[in-house]
Amino acid sequence: MGRAPCCDKAKVKKGPWSPEEDAKLKSHIQTHGTGGNWIALPPKIGLQRCGKSCRLRWLNYLRPNLKHGGFTADEDNLICTLYLTIGSRWSVIAAQLPGRTDNDIKNYWNTRLKKKLFPKQRIRSDPPPPPPPLLQESFLSCTNNLEADFQHHNLWENSTAMIDLPSQMGIYSAMPQLHTSLPMANAISWEDMNNYQPWIVLDEPRLLPYSQ
DNA sequence: AATATCACCAACCGCACGATA
DNA sequence: ATATCGTGCGGTTGGTGATAT
Incomplete structure (x- = not known):
């Protein structure tokens, strides 16, 4: 048996929120709170919206102290x-x-x-050098994510994908306080990373395929 | 100028989980 | 023990404006 829908889809409004709807929702929550039940909220304040939609609107746009855009x-x-x-x-x-x-x-x-x-894929004509052992060990913790992204981009299919590891590692070197909190922090220097050629080490560890 | 493609992002969908009846 | 419900989450879609052809 499937799960019952949270609301009657035929009776709720979808799509962008109007300023009036925003005002209703914001005003109610600021004075009464959510009441601990998002599903019951919209009919209570005369909104033809799904409770989940109200929750999303509040959390993502209406609640105080939100920042939009302009990521530092x-x-x-x-x-x-x-x-x-x-x-x-x-x-x-x-x-x-x-x-x-x-x-x-x-x-x-x-x-x-x-x-x-994940900059655009590259094609290399010569085999890359073997990765430093420390690098193999250190990157095991993040390779699942990287692999998932490769698969997402279908980069496995053409076997030409290589990842520009030094440019990725630059994000760490730009933020030393984070660097120290990472599991690989004590295992490898940033100089090693910056000198390192494009490779990605997988769980075995093994290397991504690359074109000959 | 018209059309196609790309980039962005608000919002929806479905699933998992915990609470509760 | 189990069915149901509300919530939270991540993935995805679709609309819109910008840019390229």
């Missing part, structure tokens, strides 16, 4: 670092960035940071 370099670095450490746990990442929402961060990652972190 420090925020960029923190998001990238946390993503490489814990993966796409946006709510956890958002908790480290006051005033930012998980949705904002997720969008920002998907539209900008991912491209920055």
Whole structure:
């Protein structure tokens, strides 16, 4: 048996919120709170919206002290670092960035940071040198995330994908206080990373395929 | 100028989980 | 023990404006 829908989809409004709807929701929550029940909230205040939609609108746009856009370099670095450490746990990442929402961060990652972190694929004609042992060991913790992103971009299919590891590691060197909190922090120097050629080490460890 | 493509982002969807009846 | 409910989360979609052809 499937799960019952949270509301009658035929009777709720979808799409962008109007200023009037925003005002109703904001005013009610600021004076009465959510009442601990989002589903019951919309009919109570005369909104033809799903409770989940109200919750999202409040959390992402109406609640106080939210920041939109204008991500700083420090925020960029923190998001990238946390993503490489814990993966796409946006709510956890958002908790480290006051005033930012998980949705904002997720969008920002998907539209900008991912491209920055995973630059366009490259084709190499010569075999890369073997990676330093410490590097193999140190990057095991983040390789699952990287692998997932490669798969997401279908980079496995053409076997030409290599990742520009030094440019990724630059995000750490720009933020030493985060660097020290990472598991690999004591195992490898930033000079090593910056001198290192494009490689990515997988769980075995093994190397991504590259074109000959 | 018209059309196609890209980039951005607000919002929706479905699933998992914990609480509760 | 189990069904149901509300909530939170991450993935995805679709609308819109900007840019390229």
